[in-house]
Structures are given as C-alpha cells and as structure tokens.
Amino acid sequence: MVKKTSMKDIAQDVGVSIALVSYVLNNKKENRIGKEIARKIRESARRLNYQTNQIAKSLKTNKSFTLGLIVADISNPFSSSLARIIEDEADKHNYTVLFGSSDENPQRLQKQIDTLLNRQVDGLIIAAPEGSEAQLITLQQRIPFVLIDRYFPELKTNYVALDNYKSIYTGVQHLLDSGYRRIGLISFDTDLFHINERVKGYRAALTENQIPFANTWLKTLGQVTYKAEMAQAIQELRAGKQPVDAILFASNALALHGLKQLNALSVRVPDDVAVLSFDEAEAYDLFYTPISCIRQPLLDMGQMATKLLIEIIQKNNRITQVNLEAELLIRPSTRPIP
Template sequence: MATNKTQRVTMSDVARRAGVSRTTVSFVLNDKPGAAIPDETRRRILEAIDELGYRPNAGARALAANRSGWFGLITEIVTGPFAAEVITGAQSRAWSDRRFLLIAASEGDPAQEAAALDQMLEHRVEGLLYATTWHRAVSLPKAAREVPTVLVNCYDAEGELPCILPDEVSGGYRATRRLLDAGHTRVGFINLDPAIPAAIGRREGYERALREAGITPDPSLVIPGWATADGAYTAACELLDRPAADRPTALFCGNDRMAMGAYDAIKERGLRIPHDVAVVGFDNQELIAAYLRPKLTTLALPFEAMGTKGVDMLAALAAGQPLDTHRVTIDCPLLERSSV
C-alpha cells in the first residue's frame, strides 16, 4: 500500500468527480433540510464517494460545525469489573448516537485526574461523566464546571451536579424482603462501614422491610463487617453464636466477599446453606457469586445501566434541555441463585 502518506481523498475530490460543487456534496452528506437535490445528482455524488473511497474527516467536521461529538468519561480505574461495566453501558449508548467516548483513568491520583480533564477540555468534550468505584461523595476540580457534568456512582457535597446513584434503600429492602418471603424472621445484617452511603441506605431498606413484615428491627442483629471477608467472618460468628432461639436464620451481607466470610463461619458450625442459614450478598461479583458453593444469591449494582443513563443525561444537557431529575437512582436487581 503506497497510499500511506499520500494525500487523503477530500470532499473537493468527490465534488470534482461528480461534477458538482463542494457545497452540494456537503448538502447530500448531511442531507441538509431545505436543500433540493435531484435524485440523479445525489446518485452521482454517492457514486463518486464510493469510487474514491471518501471518508469525511471527523475532526474538520467538528471544527466547522463547532460540535466535537465527544463525551469524556473519567473513572478511577479502568481495570476491575465496575468501571468496565460503566464503560460498556456508556459506550454503547454513545456510539448509537454517533458520539464518542474519551476515556481516562485517574488511578486515584489528583494530578492524573487534572491532566485527563485538561485533555478532555482541549478536545472540547461536550459533556463529562465522572464515575467512582464505590458510592460516595466527591469534589471535582473547578475545570469540570466548564462543561456539563454528570456524576456516576457518586455525588458532590454541594449538591450542584446531577448524579446517578444505585438505589441502596430499595436494594436493602429487596434483599431483606427476599429473606422474609422465604420464611425467615431473624435476619442478621453484616453491613459495610456504617458511615458510607451504601451502608446507610441499605440499612434503611432493611429496616423498612422488617417493619412492613411486622417485625421490630433488632439493632443487635446489625453488625459492621468492614467490607472484608475476615471482618464479615467475625461478625457472622458473633451472630451465629447467639443462643439458638435468638440466632438469625438468614444473613444479609454488604458485599459478596463478605458473604464468603459468612459462608466460612456457617460451614464451620456445621450449618447448611440455605437450609439452616440463608445468605444474600451484594455486588454480584461474578467470579465469587457464581463459584461459591452453593451459588450466592446477590444484588447487582446497575453499573451498565448507570453508564447508559449517564450518557442519556449528558446528551440532554449538551442539547440544552433541562434535566427532569437532578438525582437519579437506579434499582439493584436481585439475582437468584441457591443461597436462599
């Protein structure tokens, strides 16, 4: 292929070949409303495009139209299932709209984050998606205000930016409800760090489900497992070693890794899952949930949907439309496996 560094085909080439002006070519390419182009002319132009293998230059186009077509997506890490799902959702939604995603990872480093943001602004992104690995408050560099921004899985303390969050409350409710429906009345809850939004929301849902079922929540059944398998193991031991009449017959765990710890504690005591103790996890970490014995019933964080919705909102904002909801929550679906 000697066509490497030679000049590429441009719109003028197409125009010349089709015997029309460049303007006309542009009109058919964007099928400009109000432009009357006879079929014959249109055909000739399309033919020329095909013969020459012409491809519009997206950059030049963006410059002339003052519309870059880019959205930026900043995540903390690219690796890891969470970010990947957000990317997948955002990506597919964006491409279907002929928009493109400029993806960057901050790796938790403010300097990298700032650099990424700079690059995005230089590329004139029309909107910015900012996603975190876990649900929490963030504060963005000032530069982010230059462009419509939507937060994914996080929110800003000032509450100025629109955000998309998992519905922790309904997640906690759904998990607990599932266990209640299975006949359990003493449901232990091994929670995450009680100070974080996920822990607070899920506990709220947990208690609501209990009350709805006519059960008064027993605070001593709620123990933080501090997000680790070991921590959850300890917490589970504490719950399972209560007097038999008082012992929970079901455990709702803050995440799947914690459920692993709970599994250990349960099995150690010769109890069976789900017969003696039922377990529900959170996060749906495929490689854990699907390989534990028995397979773990758990709630999925809707990362892909959050990515999709994020681009939705950005598209609206970029088009100058107002947002109907400033703070969107998305349900966490329950994935039934065999631990309940």
C-alpha cells in the same frame, strides 16, 4: 505516502456534491436525503477508507466529541459493565469515551478530572467518591457533568442513580418472606449517601416486620481494607448460639470476597446461611449455588446518563435527577426455609 481520502473524492466517486456528502457523513438533513443515495455515499466512504478529520471538526464546532468517564474501579464488574454501556451509547451519538478510575480517592479523582479536561473532553460522567463535594461544586463552573450511581442530596447536580432504600428493602422483605429471621448485613464504613440508604432500607424492613435489630448483625468494613476484614466479619456473624441465618452483602465486591470466606470456613449456602447480594456478577453463576441478587438497571442507567450529558453539552441547562428501580433476581441461595 498514500493520499488521504477527502469528501471531494467521495463526491466525485458517487457523482454528487461535496455538500451532500457532508450532510450524509455528519448525519444532517437525513429526512431530506434519499436512502439510496445516502447508502451509496456511505458505501463509497467505506470503500475509499474515508476517515473524519476530527481535529478540523473540533476547530469548526469548538467540540472534541469526546466524553470523560470516571468510575470507582474499572476492574470491578459493575464499573466495567457500566463503562461499556456508556461507550456504546456515546458511539451512537458520534462521541468517544475516555476512562479513568478514582479508587474512591478524592485526590485521584482530581487528577483524573484534570487529565480529562486537558484532553478537552466536552463533558464528564462521574461516580464520585466520598468527600468530593467541594470538587464537584468547583467543577460546575468549568464543564458539564452528570453523576452516575452516586450523588450528594445537598448538591444541585444532574445525576442518574438508583432508589437504594427501596431496592434493599425489597431484598430484605424477600428474605423475611422466605422464612429467614436473623439477617446480617455486610456493608462499607462510609458517608456515601447511596450506601447509607442501603443500610437504612435494611433496618427499616426489619423494623416494619417486627424483627428486633441486633447491632451484631451489621458489619461495616473499610473501603480499602474490606478484603482483610471479611473473614472476621463472617466469623462474628456466624458465632454464638443464634448465628445469622442469612447474609446480605451491600455490593458485589463484598459478596465475591464474602463467598470466598464462606467457602474457606466450610459454611454451606444456603444450608447453613442464605446469601443475597446487591449488584450482579457473572461469577455468581459459577458458584456451586447460584446467588440471588438485587440487579441494578445498568443499561438504563448508562444510556440515560450519556444522553443526559449530551443534552447538557448542547445547552440544555435544566437540572435532571433520576432514581431508577432495581430488579430482584431470586436464585437458590435464598430458597425458602422448609
């Protein structure tokens, strides 16, 4: 059996004390250690294939240096991109991230929470599903956590999210400024605060621009059944003597399936209808007409949530709540009407 490299081996190889090796490899007292000797210690550790004894470290510090992340659906481009950002940021602080999906289901959320707690994670980042308020209240007594993307205004919790009202208001204003007057919105049928803020922002932008809102312009689809319901929603928006001249999708999942249905119905974008999506997706660039979107600041959101959680783990008990601003990316799918 190959002998596992220890700090003592590195100390002997470089000719320094074991304590100095420990300081360097654990990123302690960096301002008091010469850069050249620190470089030699790290180079020796790489050459000798040194690996941290995480179990011993956990016993000593009473921490696992592991974070748990629960998103709605890790296969969704929004969730997977956010997960990678969180993973990279956690790595900068010597933390590992374990992932799970709630599938927008409180029971599955609880299963993921229990699994991660059994893995002894130090804290959680959660994109909480509808109806999970009671679980979060209970969780506050058990482990530090930060909500990301979604939050519940009535709960005093740490969160990093988006100003959804302002973001979608800006998107609707862009469509109006481009000459569109019959703007439909396809959203989810849910009580989630961030989704309802998007609906409120959409309606407020129409009202404040003196555009009478028609109930037929708003389609709310089931979070589980939206794929099957999409075709009918688009057909209804495009029906009648005055069909909508623009469609705003309240998420990238809705937009991706909406674009498929527009293709299937031979509806041309933007000749027949303009399209604007909340959230970005790489697939938009592969569509025959690049799709305008409301881009969420995923990098800032993921990094801030990770840093905030680590601060809380280190006994920062201050409640922090952040609402970031989105960026409107204008592409040919919302070109101005001549």
